Structures are given as structure tokens and as C-alpha cells.
Amino acid sequence: MGISRDKAIELVEEGIVDPIQMVIMCVKYMSEDDVEDMLDCNELSDRFMEEDDGQPDWEQEWADFGEEY
Numbered sequence: 285m286g287i288s289r290d291k292a293i294e295l296v297e298e299g300i301v302d303p304i305q306m307v308i309m310c311v312k313y314m315s316e317d318d319v320e321d322m323l324d325c326n327e328l329s330d331r332f333m334e335e336d337d338g339q340p341d342w343e344q345e346w347a348d349f350g351e352e353y
Contacts, residue, residue: 292310295301311319323329340348 296303296306
């Protein structure tokens with residue numbers, strides 16, 4: 285199991301296929317539900333994306349007081 289996946293990765297690592305082209309090929313091959321699930325499993329779906337509320341994060345607040353973390 286996984287031999288085809290390994291081959292696809294090997295093609296990219298050996299420079300035979302451009303990484304961007306491989307991503308495009310994979311996404312075009314997958315169904316819309318597959319792509320949605322993949323994004324969600326990798327925490328890249330909308331539900332994981334933070335919205336900018338205009339408020340500084342805790343690091344920025346401490347930096348404003350001269351503290352660095």
C-alpha cells in the first residue's frame with residue numbers, strides 16, 4: 285500500500301515533475317468533497333482560518349510594553 289503515493293512524491297523529489305504541477309494534478313483529480321476534506325484534515329479550511337478582528341495578539345501586546353517573547 286502507498287506505492288503510488290511514494291512514486292508521486294519521488295517524481296517531485298527527483299525533479300521530474302514540478303511540485304506546483306503535481307498539486308494541480310492531484311486537486312483536479314480529486315472530487316470537491318475530497319479536496320474539502322483534505323483541507324479540513326490539514327486545518328486549512330475556513331473554520332481554522334482566524335479572522336483579523338483588528339486587535340493585537342498577546343505577543344504584540346507584550347511588545348507594546350517592551351517585553352519580547
